[in-house]
Amino acid sequence: MSDRTMRRGALRLSIAVCAGACAGACVVLAACAGTTTGSKPLPQQPTDVVPSRMTISAALPQDTDLNGYPDIIDLTIFVFDDRYPIPLDVPGSFTFKLSGAKEGKLLREWEIPPDEAMAARRRMPAGPGYVFSLSLLENGGDRVEAQHADLTAEFVPLKGALVKMRGGSTLRLGKLTQ
Secondary structure, three states: OOHHHHHHHHHHHHHHHHHHHHHHHHHHHHHHOOOOOOOOOOOOOOOOOOOOEEEEEEOOOEOOOOOOOOOEEEEEEEEEEOOEOOOOOOOEEEEEEEEEOOOOOEEEEEEEOHHHHHHOEEEEOOEEEEEEEEEOHHHOOOOOOOEEEEEEEEEEEOOOOOEEOOOOEEEEEOOOOO
16 A cells, blocks of 8 residues: 555545534533533422522622723523422522622612512522622712622512521722733
């Protein structure tokens, strides 16, 4: 066999391997996207759920008006029943409090009524959740002393007892340094 024939064979083999790898990657990507017939939908939420805990993921505060002070806090919240592994889709209201980490002084408070909470519901890969943007601009202004602040949350379902967030999220507020 000549070198030229061997190179062509190696090239064909390489192309075949790459094509097979690409086809496999497409199957994996389709499965991750939930577009294959083998993907399972989330189970039906039981009718007797009782909200008992919640998780909050707070993004770093953003300076949307570019004045050097963070003014928006984006949150994603999931509410759970300890007996059920998937987040709940339940109506209710939220209260968020932002307090100075050292002194505990209340800096801001947001009350989200049930209709606004309902509008903030989203279907996510993990299940139903709530997405909020808390604005310091609408609630006293963003020009606060540089400090760490603790964000806490409470959820009051239309049916059931108050659910308080365990722990909290600590955020950095005040003038951004460059």
